[in-house]
Amino acid sequence: MIVEIGHFALALALGVAFVQALVPLWGVARGDRTLASVGPAAAITCFLLVAASFAALTAAYVRSDFSVENVVANSHSAQPLIYKLTSTWGNHEGSMLLWVLILTLFGALVALSRRSLPVRLRAGALAAQGWVTVAFLAFTLLTSNPFRRMIPAPAEGNDLNPILQDLGLAIHPPLLYVGYVGFSITYAFAVAALIDGRIDAVWARAVRPWTLLAWVFLTLGIAMGSYWAYYELGWGGWWFWDPVENASLMPWLAGTALIHSTVVMEKRDALKVWTILLAILTFSLSLLGTFIVRSGVLTSVHSFASDPQRGLFILAILVFFVGGSLALFAWRAPLLRQGGLFAPVSREGALVVNNVFIATSCATVFIGTLYPLVLEMATGDKISVGPPFFNATFVPVLVPLLLLLPIGQSLAWKRGDLLGAAQRTVWAFGLGILASVALLAVFRGGPVLAPLGIGLGVFLVAGAAFDLGERVVARASGVSAIWSRAVGLPRSAWGTALAHAGVGLSVIGIAAAAWSTEAIGVLKPGERLTSGRYTITLEAISPRTGPNFREEVARFQLSSGDRALGAIEAGKRVYIARNMPTTEAGIRTDGLSQAYVSLGEPQGDGGIAVRLYDKPLILLIWIGAIVMALGGALSLTDRRFRLAAPRRAAPARIVAQPAE
Amino acid sequence: MTATQQPLPATRRRMTRKQRRLMLIGGAGLVLCVAAGLVLVAMRDSIVFFYGPTEIVEKGLTPGTRMRLGGLVEKGSLARGPGQKISFAVTDSKTTMTISYEGLLPDLFREGQGVVTEGVFEGAGRFKADSVLAKHDETYMPREVADTLKKQGHWQPGGAPANTPAKP
Numbered sequence: 116m117i118v119e120i121g122h123f124a125l126a127l128a129l130g131v132a133f134v135q136a137l138v139p140l141w142g143v144a145r146g147d148r149t150l151a152s153v154g155p156a157a158a159i160t161c162f163l164l165v166a167a168s169f170a171a172l173t174a175a176y177v178r179s180d181f182s183v184e185n186v187v188a189n190s191h192s193a194q195p196l197i198y199k200l201t202s203t204w205g206n207h208e209g210s211m212l213l214w215v216l217i218l219t220l221f222g223a224l225v226a227l228s229r230r231s232l233p234v235r236l237r238a239g240a241l242a243a244q245g246w247v248t249v250a251f252l253a254f255t256l257l258t259s260n261p262f263r264r265m266i267p268a269p270a271e272g273n274d275l276n277p278i279l280q281d282l283g284l285a286i287h288p289p290l291l292y293v294g295y296v297g298f299s300i301t302y303a304f305a306v307a308a309l310i311d312g313r314i315d316a317v318w319a320r321a322v323r324p325w326t327l328l329a330w331v332f333l334t335l336g337i338a339m340g341s342y343w344a345y346y347e348l349g350w351g352g353w354w355f356w357d358p359v360e361n362a363s364l365m366p367w368l369a370g371t372a373l374i375h376s377t378v379v380m381e382k383r384d385a386l387k388v389w390t391i392l393l394a395i396l397t398f399s400l401s402l403l404g405t406f407i408v409r410s411g412v413l414t415s416v417h418s419f420a421s422d423p424q425r426g427l428f429i430l431a432i433l434v435f436f437v438g439g440s441l442a443l444f445a446w447r448a449p450l451l452r453q454g455g456l457f458a459p460v461s462r463e464g465a466l467v468v469n470n471v472f473i474a475t476s477c478a479t480v481f482i483g484t485l486y487p488l489v490l491e492m493a494t495g496d497k498i499s500v501g502p503p504f505f506n507a508t509f510v511p512v513l514v515p516l517l518l519l520l521p522i523g524q525s526l527a528w529k530r531g532d533l534l535g536a537a538q539r540t541v542w543a544f545g546l547g548i549l550a551s552v553a554l555l556a557v558f559r560g561g562p563v564l565a566p567l568g569i570g571l572g573v574f575l576v577a578g579a580a581f582d583l584g585e586r587v588v589a590r591a592s593g594v595s596a597i598w599s600r601a602v603g604l605p606r607s608a609w610g611t612a613l614a615h616a617g618v619g620l621s622v623i624g625i626a627a628a629a630w631s632t633e634a635i636g637v638l639k640p641g642e643r644l645t646s647g648r649y650t651i652t653l654e655a656i657s658p659r660t661g662p663n664f665r666e667e668v669a670r671f672q673l674s675s676g677d678r679a680l681g682a683i684e685a686g687k688r689v690y691i692a693r694n695m696p697t698t699e700a701g702i703r704t705d706g707l708s709q710a711y712v713s714l715g716e717p718q719g720d721g722g723i724a725v726r727l728y729d730k731p732l733i734l735l736i737w738i739g740a741i742v743m744a745l746g747g748a749l750s751l752t753d754r755r756f757r758l759a760a761p762r763r764a765a766p767a768r769i770v771a772q773p774a775e
Numbered sequence: 776m777t778a779t780q781q782p783l784p785a786t787r788r789r790m791t792r793k794q795r796r797l798m799l800i801g802g803a804g805l806v807l808c809v810a811a812g813l814v815l816v817a818m819r820d821s822i823v824f825f826y827g828p829t830e831i832v833e834k835g836l837t838p839g840t841r842m843r844l845g846g847l848v849e850k851g852s853l854a855r856g857p858g859q860k861i862s863f864a865v866t867d868s869k870t871t872m873t874i875s876y877e878g879l880l881p882d883l884f885r886e887g888q889g890v891v892t893e894g895v896f897e898g899a900g901r902f903k904a905d906s907v908l909a910k911h912d913e914t915y916m917p918r919e920v921a922d923t924l925k926k927q928g929h930w931q932p933g934g935a936p937a938n939t940p941a942k943p
Contacts, residue, residue, distance in 0.1 A: 349882070411918065459798055471803045475810045482814055496824060497919050499843055499893075503821030508813045512806070635859050635878060696882045715879035716855070724859060726879055 118183055121171025122262035125212075128164035128219070129252040131157050135222070136245030139238035140310075151234055154241035155226030161248060162216075162223035169203075169216045172261050176203045182268035185209065185261040191274035191692050193663040201285040202275045207409065207422075208261035210288060214405070215251050217289075217296040221325070222248065225300060232321055239307025240300070247299050250432045258425045274663060274692030283343030287336060291363060294333025295401045298370060300325040302398035305391045306440055309447040314391065319381035322394065324751055326377060330370045331747040337363050338740035349698030349713040351633070351728045353736060356505045358413035361484040362404030368477035369397040372470045374747075379463045382528060386467070388448050393470075395444060399437040400477075406433050412488060461531040465523025472516035479508040517571055517622065520615060521578025525585070543581050547574030561630065568626025575619025579612040607753040614746025621739025624707075627732035635715075637722040647729025648675045649710040651683065656723060664688045666699070669723060673703055673710055680705060685712040685725075707734045823893060827923030828870040831896060838898030844872060845891040845920040853886055865890060865902075867927045876904040889920040 135157035142150025175183045176199050179192045189206040190199060204213040222244045225237070255261075304322045308314040340363070345353040354360060376390045407413055410426020457463045483500045490496055521540045526533075551570030558566065586608065587601045634646035638653040651671040659666045666688045673680040685701035701712040708731045715724030825843040826836070836842070844865060852864035852873075862875045863886075874892055884890060884907060894904035 457795075459795065467799065468802070471806050475806050478807075479810055479814055486818070497826075497843075497922075499823045499825060501821070501823065504817045507817035507821060508810065511813055512810050637859070698882055713879070715859075718855070724879055 117171045117174050118180065118262050118264070121168040121175075122260070124164045124171070125168040125252065125256060125262070128161050128168065128215075129249065129256060131161045131164060132219075132245050132248040132252055134245075135161055136242050136249050139245075140242045143235050143238050148234065151238040154238050154245075158219070158222035158226040158241050158244065161245075162219040165212075165216050165219045165252075169212055172209060172212060173200065173203045176200065179272065181270070181272055182264055182266070183261075184263040184265040187265055187269055187272045189275050190272045191663055192271060193692075194275065194280070195662055197282070197285065198275060198280045201279070204288050205275050205279045205284060207425075208255070208259045210292075211251070211255045211259045211409075212261055213288065214292055214296060215248065215255055217292045218244070218248055218251060218299055221297055221300045225303075225325075233317065235311050236304070236307050236318065236321065239310050240303040243303035243306040244299060247303070247436065250435070254425075254428050254432065258422075258428050272692070274690060277664070277688065277690040277693065277695050277697045278347055280663075280690075281343065281347055283339060283347060287339045287343055290332050290339055291336030294329050294331075294336050294370075295363070295366060295404065297325065297329025297332060298366060298394075298398040298401050301329070301373065301394045302436075302440065305394035306443060308391060309440075309443050312447060312450050314387050314451055316381050316384055319377045319390070323374070323377045323381060326370065326374050326394075327747050327751045330367070330374055331744045331751070333363070333367050333370060334740055334744040334747065337367060338737045338744075342737050346700050346702055346711075347697075349700050351631075351700075351711050351713070351726075351730065353733070356483070356500075356502045358484050359408050361480050362407045365477055365480055365484070366397055366400040366404060368473055368480065369393060369400050372473040372477070373397050375466045375469050375473075379466050383457060383463050385457055385463060386470075388451055389470070391448065391451075392444060393474075395437075395440045399433075399440070400481075402429075402433045402436060406430055407484070413484070458530050460526065460533050462523070462526045462528045464531070465519070465526050468519060468523065469516065472512060476509050476512040476516075479512060480505065483508065514571070517575060517618070520575060520618070521582070524578065524611065524615060525582050539581065539585060540578055543574055543577035546577045547571060558630070565626050565629035568629070569623050572619040572621075572623030572626060575622060576616045577619075579616040579619065583609070583612045605753055607750040610746045610748070610750030610753070612746070613749055614743045617739045617742030617744075617746055619739070620735045620742055624732050624735030624737075624739060627735070628730070630731045631733070632729045634727050636725055636727075637718050638725050639720075639722040642722075644725055644727050646727040647731070648708075649680075649705075649727065649729050650674050651710075651712060651725070651727055653723075653725070654682070656717075659686075661688070663692060664690045667714075667717070669701075669712075669714055669725070671701065671712060675705065675710075680710070683710065683712055685714050687714045704734065707732045707738075709733050825891075825919045827867045827920075827926065828865060828872045829867050829927060830923075831872070832870050836896055838896055840896050841894070842896060843891055843893045843919075844874070844896075844902055844904075845889065845923055846872075847920070847924070848884070848886050848888060848890050850886045865892070867923050869927045870900075872900055872902045874902045874904050876907060878907075880907055889924075891920065 135154060138157070139151050139154035142148070142153065172185070174180075175186050176190055177196070179186065179190060179199065181187050185206065185208050186202075189209070190202045194202070202209070204210045222241060225240060225244070301322055304318065304325070308318050340360075341353045344355075345351065373390070373393045376386050376393055379386045380390050406426065406429045409422075409429055411422070412426060483504050487498050487500055490498055521543055522533075522536050525536045525539045547570040550573040551566045554566035554569055555563070583604075586604060588597055630647075632647035634644055636642075636644040638644055640653050640655055643650055643652040651673050654670045654672060656667060656669045659668050666686045668684050668686040671683050671685070673683045680703055683701040683703045686699040688697045688699055689695070690697065698713050703710045708729070711728040711730055713726045715726065717723045823841055823843050825845060826834070828844065828846055831842075831844070846865040846867045849864040849866045849871060852862075854862050856862065859877050859879070860875070861877070861880065862873060864871050864873050866872075874894075876892070876894075891908045892902070892904035893906045893908070894902055897903055
């Protein structure tokens, strides 16, 4: 019964979404305020219905209701409760329902937000959001219905794919989806602005919190996914330039450009047309990502069973929303009042440089990801574009941007002083050089790129710290003055510095990967294996039984030089329902570094194949991402995004920039 | 416009709107050109083609070519040599290649199932792989492998375990 209610609620939501998509626009066109204000009520109702539907599916999973086809295919009664819950979105149908849930959640949040939005803008945005909701609800109901019954009901389910039975998976998709789907709001606002034909700082201030929110979650989602792949897949890699990974990286890059360009628009009323285009492109890339992941057109290590027919449906959605919005853009953008131009050497000029580089790097990822598809359609040749391509294109485009970042950050608005900015960053730059030289001297003959990359990371972190210091300490005397300046500094300034320092931390972690080492050996109890700084000694191999798996666990003693670091366990599991093996890596965190052990096949002579990695400073990659997200979250709490921000007069309040 | 109303230092000549716009477009164009150059060079040097065993023979590929090779792991062909050395045969049921590989195999590597390997073709039906690609789902068949098998007319879509419910 619950399942039918969920199904019905989902169908009802489709009807409400139609109302949300049509009525507000009609109201705006007729100048009828009552009709125009139907949007918020419809958006909230739609969310409640989808939430009820999602709850119904979750209930079916928790109670192991094997009369539902989706539950049979992806759950098992012996699963721990937490994985019964996460099974809800650990499959195609359920994850589409989660997609729609988050889509409607954002619609409801816009409807509920107390910020004073122009009526036409809110109505237009909710209508555009409504159209996206209609499309994905129709997709879910028509091709991926999670509520299909199975008669007769089998006694037991097929279990969730074992590598998804993990806490990382519990968190990763919801985070990623909030990010992915959150950009739909930015898209909706862009479409609304195009329909309305008016776009100004008010628009930018309305859109920026949503963009930041989506970006924060997407950052966390990608970082979580990367860490999950690192420890779950057992080969110690954290990024493979795989199509599915690129699918999430592209919206992230476009979103990063977008949060920077909206600042320019908000403060200087410039870059309007570009920002609108970027808002459209960001969500288009999210849709493209959904298409790549769901259709299986590109071969990916992360591919799960995929269905070309569903792919076609998503392709139709993709073409409609991307094509439609771009056509609208081509038609309406020339009518938008152009903003002011500005001096090349200024904060806004630096942000344009940021946008140029990030957009270009995004384009290289786009080409590398889709080129195999185009080539195969054109010539029938099958190719794979792997890490060498991206290392040779993406990295060279991004490095100059990172080198310019601290300088741009310390430029003033309107008319910056390049020499002054260079002087302010020279200490940070010196620290970076010092770090590089010191590391080069210590690790003579090692990889050169690692010390250089770490120097760049140090430059970024120090640049962010010095920039803050300059604003807080340099122009205040006495502790109380420093404190009041620190408190008085806008939260967004703290957020910016934090996010940029996070980029630096990630860069350090990525660069240090050049020093990671790997050793493979066959060990019998008592034998040892050394890789880099770490040595493991195999103690024993013993069997163990979990709730829905059998496991062979190898227990090692880990040491680094004379330091004993205790026991570390790595396992090889076989999940009984699917008879599917997984590798459980043994990971020991040592400061910011990790020792990583994974097991291979048992050999005939009582030994077992073992792989040991020394991963120096690897945690910084994800810590950096978390710091970036914290920076974004801090910006989100900035005063001007809370309550009803004063309109148009706001730029006058931005006082804490370095005065020239 | 606000930006142009600021008094500028006498030493610096005021740039016209047109000049500023040109500078912006020129700068962006330069970055794009450099990136396009990088992409073209990388396309030439770091792209790996995918072949099935029969294609390698038919196209008369020269030994030493780097490529991805995909097909089914032949039943009973997996042999573990000394240390981590492994060899197995990949077939599309018409041609068979012997793969040599050193390292750990992914969890879902099984005889009779699809596999994709990357490495160097050594000639005479031998292939030296430096990576064997993993996958996440036991019913998932790499698309290239499916196409290769279809080409040789040996493709049964029902490769999934029998207890999996039929897809709608």
